[in-house]
Amino acid sequence: MSMHELTDRELIEELKKRFEQNKKALQEVRKLNEELKEVNKKLEDSEALKGHFISNITNEIINPFSSILALSRNILSVKKENWKKVISMVALIYGEAFNLDFQLRNIFVAAKIEAGEVFPEVMNVDISHVVNSLIESFKYELKKKKITLEFQNDFPSDAPEKPYFFKTDPEKLRLILANLLSNAVKYSEVETKVVIKGWEQDGHLNLAVQDFGTGISPENQQIIFDRFRRLDSGINSLHRGHGLGLSINKALLDALNGHIDIQSELGEGTTFTISLPPISANVKGLAFDGNELFFDDEFEEDSNSDIETF
DSSP, rough: TTTOOOOOOHHHHHHHHHHHHHHHHHHHHHHHHHHHHHHHHHHHHOOOOOOOHHHHHHHHHHHOOOOOOOHHHHHHTTTTGHHHHHHHHHHHHHHHHHHHHHHHHHHHHHHHTTOOOOOOOOOEEHHHHHHHHHHHHHHHHHHHOOOOEEEEEOOSSSSSSSSEEEEOOHHHHHHHHHHHHHHHTTTTTTTOOOOOOOOTTTEEEEEEEESSOOOOOOHHTTTTTTOOOOOOTTSSOOOOSOOOOOHHHHHHHHTTEEEEEEETTTTEEEEEEEOOOOOOOOOOOOOOHHHEEOOHHHHHHHHHOOOOOO
């Protein structure tokens, strides 16, 4: 037998070796195939969501504008003795303008998120003022469903009337809370209540929005923050249903190194809780509902006694 010839045992070993190599290669191909299927599924979902979004958002923008124009035109034709009609039409105009403004803000932020242009703009934020101003802006929406809103806070302060300042991004925080409050109002029954709670723990800012509405099933709780998924119940919709609110919240909280938790039972209601860590940043600006004020050193020195920063 020549040196190039293989014994039966050696041949079997060689075949086994090649079989294992082919098996491993086949497994890798299958794995790659599964990954490609997943990517294709994401692309299909993204395209479907994009088409659905464009279709819906066109109506969400055009319809309020049409209503505002029609109501404004009707107001111009109202006679002086019928000013009560004007009041009701003005209320409707405000409602349409409020919804339009709210949705456009989310759309613009969604575009920034997609472009990777979301960065924290940290300021000393008066948290109580942000929450109270948000509640005031939702006053008409709450009144339409006869919903009472309670704001309970346990912020550290020498006196209840003193502001509680926390270093964060006021614009992003307000939009996060607005999306949660919008969903809470939307999925609450008429003549119920919504509760906003605020507290500080281990240096973290915590805010919870609780409703007593329809609730979310355990299965749907796993996907409500995924922008590629939509629930039949529409809980992931933004007030009127174009599906951005909660996914935007998740992206904004990621940018702020925060997180969001959910507790919910069907028919019992839902509580969303956000937690934001303190941000180490040397900032002089104060924010009251997203508006920043800069002080010179002398004024800032005199004001430090009334300002708690973390």
